[in-house]
Amino acid sequence: MINWPSYDPGEHRIQCPACGRGDSDKTLGLTIESGGYGVAHCFRCAFVENYRPKQGAHLAMLTQPRIKGTPSIAKRETLANYARDLWAVSKPLGGIGVAYLEARHCRVPPRDADLRWHPSLRHPCGYEGPALIALVTDAVTAEPISLHRTWIRDDGRKADLEYPRLLLGDGHRKQGGVIRLWPDDAVTTGLGIAEGIETALSLAHGFTPVWALIDAGNLAAFPHLPGIQTLMIGSDNDPTGSKAAYTCAEQWALADREVTLVEVGHGA
Known part of the structure; x- marks a missing residue:
């Protein structure tokens, strides 16, 4: 059972007492109102x-049978219609979107x-607020494959959420995806890459054009692109990021490309 009095009013994510697999396995959503009333759902x-x-906790019946594992979801080859609609109504960078980036020295x-950016985007937890919205495209084909959302504040901090950065689920793939922070027609023989959007835009103070690769896995596996002879890699200042950056640099160097590796210690 859940120790309800130990949680403050608001939204929480915790380990499920029925199917939890460890402290980091937070599949249970916990919502507590100001009067202490609460509901939990895994x-x-x-x-x-x-x-x-006054009455304490009441365990409701499971709304569906408990199953082992997670059923596989068919991978999408392009954006779902709802994602295309969200991208279409998003605005060119301005307002709080620009204020957030400038406050982070991007x-x-x-x-x-x-x-x-979107002035009031709903988060899965129910929160609504301004967010950056990035189109994730296949690094080779440029086909749209997902959206990356970051809920933000104008002081350079992310919104006070447990997960302020989210990719689309619902079968949208991340592998092989990039965020083209400069369009293809700005890319000639040189390109700068980094994991996150903010890290890439910090690198852009010294080198453009740049793309963000979302995470260390995509950075390590970044494919050789025709025509790119010079690659600038902005490495995150952590063991996983450094390893991914060196892996990418080694692969490009073996392909006889000029590679420069720099550490860009941008915060999360």
């Missing part, structure tokens, strides 16, 4: 528990970059 096994301050990319 996104994996459908465990449901309600809480009332270079603001051109208006035709695959980076936009």
